[in-house]
Amino acid sequence: DFRFSNLLGTVYRRGNVCFTEDGFQLISPVGNRVTVFDLRHDRSHTLQLEASYDIEHIALSPDNALLLAVDCKGEAHLVAMATGAAIARQKLPSRVSALAYSPDGDYFAMARDNRVHVYHGPGLERYFNQFKLYRSYYGNRDEVTSIAWSSDSKAFVCACRDLQVRVFSLHKTARLPGCYSLGGFTEDIVGVAFLPDSLNLFAVSSAGFVMLWQCDTELSDLLIKQQQQPQLTDGTGDDNDDSPSDSEDCDLKETKNEENKPGLEKIFINKLRYLKPKKMRLREDAEDSKRVSAVIGCLAFCPGSKQLVCGTEDGRVMLYAVDNCALLLSLQVCDSQVDSVSISPDGLWIAAAGAAHGQLLVWDWRASAYVMRQAGSFNCLRCAAFSPDGGQLVCGYSDGRVRLWSSQSSLSFATLTEHTSCITGVRFCGKRVVIASSADGSIRAWDLGRYRNFRTLVSPTPLQLSCLDADPSGI
Template sequence: MSYISIENSDFSLSSEVESNDSYADNLIVINPDSRHSQIYKPQKQRTETPKHNKETMNYRFQNLLGAPYRGGNVVVSNNTLLLSPVGNRVSVTDLLKSETITLPIQSSSNISRIDVSPDGTFLLAVDDRNRCLFINLRRRTLLHRITLKDRVTAVKFSPDGALIAVAAGKFVQIWKSPAFSTDYFAFQLDRTFADFASKITTFDWSPDSKYLIVGSKDLTAKIVCMKKPKKGVTHKPFMFLGHRDSVVGAFFGVDSKANRVLKAYTIARNCYLFSWGFTCANESSDEDSEPRSPGTPVRDGEEENLKKRKKFDAKGDGDDDYDEGYLSRGKWELLRKDGFMQGSAKVTACDYHRGLDMVVVGFSNGVFGLYQMPDFVCIHLLSISREKITTAVFNDLGNWLTFGCAKLGQLLVWEWRSESYILKQQGHYFDVNCVAYSPDSQFLATGADDNKVKVWTISSGFCFVTFSEHTNAVTALHFMASSNCLLSASLDGTIRAWDLTRYRNFKVFTAPSPRQFVSLTADQGGEVICAGTSDSFEIFVWSMRTGRLLDMLSGHEAPVHGLTFSPTNAILTSSSYDKTVRLWDVFDGKGAVETFPHTHDVLTVVYRPDGRQLACSTLDGQIHFWDPIDGLLMYTIEGSRDIAGGRLMTDRRSAANSTSGKFFTTLCYSADGSYILAGGRSRYICMYDVADQVLLRRFQITLNLSLDGVLDYLNSKNMTDTGPLDLIDDDNSDIEEGVDKQTRGKIGFDLPGSLPNRGRPIIQTKCLRIASTGRSFVAATTEGVLVYSVDESFIFDPTDLDIDITPEAVLEALSENQPSRALILSLRLNEDSFIKKCIFALSPEDLPAVATSIPFKYIPRLIELLADLLETSPHLEFIFRWFQGISKAHGISILQSSRNLGPSLKSLHKPMSGQQHLVDTTSSNEYMLRYICSLSAKK
């Protein structure tokens, strides 16, 4: 007996053991993640399972779909980059290219405040637990982190980028910007202003970065100076009085003629805007005296401070050391007070653009207003939703307005001059239940508890169509293989077919009596549609062409939550909570062909892409692999400890002793069938090798402590007599701020008293799908739809490497005009940069000869790289000639190995189908040129 010890979860067995099952009679695999070992005996069926590719295991987080905005403030950088918090991540949207990406950096909880440096290089993000992240935005790298003591309500870079103002409770902290500092602790606290009686709500920098106007809940706004006073002199900040509610907006205004600050605006929560004017004092007046606010009483020690300042000035160095600028030698006065006239609504968001002298205000009733100052002229007053606007901001030029609604997950960019939308995105209100890839892997469909079906473009991350005809939760989705059609099943008792060309619902399938459909599938030819129910335990079969109900398959005694057709024949496979998996012959006869019994409830079932194996998960945390042809159980994977989730706030048992969540609710085979992905009510997604039944890798989908079930051990210090501290919330404080608590997740989270955990979403994975190309997979989680893709820039996996295969040898072959040798050397080295260099170094005349000389074992790798070039390179004709040469030289071998080359060929088909607009344009140009030539010939 041989023993192999695995030291980490990212591993693969040695080639000797993989290639020869007779190497060991029994193989004991010790997995430290699952803390258990199993004995697996070699079986004949293993030779039929393809081996996994190391490159396909190297999945990394790429994007987050389904939630463009979750709350907090948004920032527009460089006039076209829109940054918005999405849970504990930050999403970056390029408004010109219409693309969105999500930074891979995670915070420990939901991000509430962000800001970008003036040059667009650095990003500052603060979460709900007062943890601050300093990120290099261009390189997407975390530089520094720090934890603040109080709750942060506002953060902003100074216009010169040297300072960072942070509103932490009743204090305004001025930090020196870390920038490119490589110090161990780069954050340095410069000053702290504590002249506020209540929590600070907003502030704004002056253009010269010397002053800060700060608004607070104490009904006042104050101007503070950044220059430190002389020792022995106490500086009292100037106060703006007269507000009757919290100040939610305070801004400096710049006079266009004088080119300096001569006005200010403060906005109160009760829908009033105050305009303040500044007048400089005469040179003959006492410059040392501080202008007194209207109605401000004389403070104790104020005259004593004035005497000290005069004493410093009399020495001759007082003006140099204690010069606070012109704002300290003038007078502020209230010019006018204007009301927004919104009834009982409150101001929840506002912004000011100095260049245009305009104010945009968002209200709690979903209305926003755009006003021209200083005359307070209303330019636009529109309603964009029924929920309150949580953020409103100008871009640098002032032509675009960005609005966010946290409760609806809505993000809008509106051009106010042309009154048109630049961006209009809205995520799912509740959790996503199901996802489905299109056959060409370009689109992704999502269905959720909010009764909506959305279709997203994978490359851009945008939703381009939303279907809302369902009246209850969407439970299953399926793309038809032969047509541009999407099927959706819902608890409302309907199966709807959607036309993705005309964006309409063209067919509805229903049962004779109302049923709740929870599973859905269609055969490969698209002739029949099958759906499983959760109430009557039946399977309904319809004709796709006529829409007529063909059959009702009975036999299950519990809800049918798993339903799939075999990829190679017309056998329908179903799984149910009645502990069985049944095979049905839909076309040739009625009744179950065969039944596979289990000892626990079967949660889901999937087929391997070649149809020679099916996998199903059971309630005891096991994955069973069956041979559907012989009806034999091939092997079993015990994964209850691998999928074990964290402890919920309301759990009375520890995570180790709890039995809830220790099973897989969704399974998905890889494109080549070599490994399988499994997820459930846990923060982990497990990847298993099918041939050897070992855990290859675990993906932790989130680090967000704002979700329940992320921690294995709860802190006993957060436990009180009335329950966990995190579940105790002062709702009155949230209502006073005008920011109602935003909760998302399952239905009922927004209903008071509906759940014992007060609406804390529970982390889980509801659906997993792998693209037909095998290059990416998606996971429908509580955080949203996570997209993972293969990233080969961090892996070195050479092929047939020896001492002569070096980058220098590749360059030498190119310099000696040996393109064929150089290409083969680069393929053996397996470095993308060298392979691309060799591809473009060839002339079109040499392509047929070079394609013939390439060994067939390097063809899949070359096809994948050419498919990637087809998406990014402008040399389309040259790349198509490469494909033509490869097809002519290795056409027969490609047909014989079509099964192994399936993912590579599908990855090639994806960019080719995306170039259809180019084909249409060239054809139109060709016909137009022929028409013009024919007209000229007639003349």
């Protein structure tokens, strides 16, 4: 019975990583599959899902029961976390640029081009098509890059490439009949989020500027205008309709006739109003007033602790307090771009992933220690071999690295970097010795007790070795 068991050799390829609600598991897209890392027991397993293309977006339901994964070509997969199998698939007309589950788990939002489509979250009821479209939202003039929900799932906010932030109400309400547009940025918006238990929100630009907007409306005031819910449709009908809805062209106009009250400067006129934003800058050093010099490429927000974690293009991960943008942590994790960051619900663990080296790590910022640090290789895997007992796997890569993996935990526990060229062959000699040949013309042997290169064999004439074999007994 040759069924798929687990995935070794790499831990991250592209897309976003996320924690489970308990914070003890980390979910990472690895090519066209998804791997779950158990941080408490130091092991991992790969789900049975196998997409046609590399997975680019993942979103986990609040009860950790369902995982929504979307590949780079726009095919969505609904996966049961208990079994790891895909229970529903949906081919979408175009690529998905943002994905987010609502906090109550009843809906999930999916952005395609300049539109946001909200679907009903799968429940106990069975449908022929699990992707039931609830409503489509218009009004954005460019591609949506980020989506975030309010804590009660009544509203969501999205950031667009037109440098605007727009707030939408999930249901039609009298306080917010359409969308509310907020601007002021001159650089690309990396991410946006609501503050907990309010409609106050903030957005972060790639240059390190933060804008914080205060809202004069409470979440409880967003009452549903129509008690009758929109009729359910399948995911292939109104989803492709390009006709504008009630919320299109609903940009708010500046106030002209209303008097400004002291301490309350209102810049928009509508039943729901946001005050003039508070603009702050992310600092590069806690004792220095210099702002962040590197470009911010990704971010994540923890509502419970009100902490913001950012990943930069020069390989740094920085943790800030949202209220005053105070720097809490600055960590250099790699020498290339950080492509995705995530923070655990309790705000203690920070996950960072980089596609350049296939690196994935989890850092406990209060204990100043690594919880997990794994790295594959962006270069090709050239050769591999199992140990005699099958408990370990040695892999050779085209960048000259040799990595050792555990078959039980599926985690890498050693990296050997003495070779200077492509690895052409690897073998186990007994249980404690690993040998590898390389295109640099040498054969090296390592002792797995101390991971020491105790012997090097070099050909008398310069040549490239193409293969390797050895006596498995180690004699």
